[in-house]
Amino acid sequence: MRIEIVTLFPEMVEAAACYGVTGRALNKGIWTLNCRNPRDFATDSYRTVDDRPYGGGPGMVMTAEPLGKALRAAREGLRAAGIDTAPVVHLSAQGEPLTHRRVVELSAGQGIVLLAGRYEGVDERLLEREVDLEFAVGDFVVSGGELPALLLIDAVVRQLPGVLNDEQSKVEESFVDGLLDCPHYTRPEIYEGRTVPPVLLGGDHSAIARWRRKQGLGRTWLRRPDLLTARGMSEEETSLLKEYLSELIQTSDEGKEEQ
Numbered sequence: 023m024r025i026e027i028v029t030l031f032p033e034m035v036e037a038a039a040c041y042g043v044t045g046r047a048l049n050k051g052i053w054t055l056n057c058r059n060p061r062d063f064a065t066d067s068y069r070t071v072d073d074r075p076y077g078g079g080p081g082m083v084m085t086a087e088p089l090g091k092a093l094r095a096a097r098e099g100l101r102a103a104g105i106d107t108a109p110v111v112h113l114s115a116q117g118e119p120l121t122h123r124r125v126v127e128l129s130a131g132q133g134i135v136l137l138a139g140r141y142e143g144v145d146e147r148l149l150e151r152e153v154d155l156e157f158a159v160g161d162f163v164v165s166g167g168e169l170p171a172l173l174l175i176d177a178v179v180r181q182l183p184g185v186l187n188d189e190q191s192k193v194e195e196s197f198v199d200g201l202l203d204c205p206h207y208t209r210p211e212i213y214e215g216r217t218v219p220p221v222l223l224g225g226d227h228s229a230i231a232r233w234r235r236k237q238g239l240g241r242t243w244l245r246r247p248d249l250l251t252a253r254g255m256s257e258e259e260t261s262l263l264k265e266y267l268s269e270l271i272q273t274s275d276e277g278k279e280e281q
């Protein structure tokens with residue numbers, strides 16, 4: 023996977039991408055990162071990449087010309103590496119929500135070109151002409167596309183074969199099966215008077231798998247019911263969820279009695 027990014031802050035992206043899981047994968051050569059700074063494609067001596075918005079209003083807008091040239095250079099970089107088709111992705115608060123499904127689709131390709139905006143955003147004509155996909159990382163606005171781009175890069179890279187030490191981790195994570203992950207515990211067995219669910223200590227793998235499934239369903243029901251509505255549940259899952267909810271009511275009744 024080769025990722026090209028057009029950004030005014032290449033150092034920010036490079037610094038963050040070379041830590042942890044993504045950093046190790048970069049060192050192993052599983053993916054490569056190439057930054058293109060639109061300032062390198064500006065034509066004036068101030069290396070200007072922004073201008074006042076037509077119609078007035080606050081802030082500045084990124085001009086189309088240097089961004090267009092930087093994107094072209096990025097696509098040429100990919101072509102030189104033998105990658106002819108790669109989506110151009112603009113990180114934008116107005117984009118489609120970035121989801122696990124989209125991440126998996128992107129990770130199946132050989133390359134991606136990312137466009138990180140700044141200021142009030144990018145001249146719309148450049149977006150219309152050059153961009154294939156627009157993704158938002160949440161219903162809020164951050165100051166630039168670099169952090170959203172880093173989120174996308176991290177999520178995509180961890181899907182690539184050979185990146186995670188245990189390939190099973192990415193199969194058991196939140197959203198993979200349309201559900202949230204179950205809770206996790208590690209040593210010590212008692213922390214501040216709180217114990218570990220006994221089933222996890224018993225060594226019965228099918229009971230553990232069943233408990234984890236039930237917790238994942240229950241958590242999703244409590245925290246993200248929209249995911250369950252979109253996904254639906256099998257009969258077995260419906261009865262597991264019922265079991266989860268009756269245990270939850272029982273625990274809360276016991277808590278009230280103790281008070």
Ligand SMILES: C[S@@+](CC[C@H](N)C(=O)[O-])C[C@H]1O[C@@H](n2cnc3c(N)ncnc32)[C@H](O)[C@@H]1O
Pocket residue numbers: 113114115116137138139140141142143144157158159160161162163164165166167168170
């Ligand atoms: C200050 S923001 C511009 C916000 C824009 N005027 C709006 O209201 O939609 C600057 C840049 O940050 C990026 N950005 C901000 N919030 C984002 C989000 N939630 N997801 C993805 N990118 C975002 C975009 O690249 C955007 O061009």
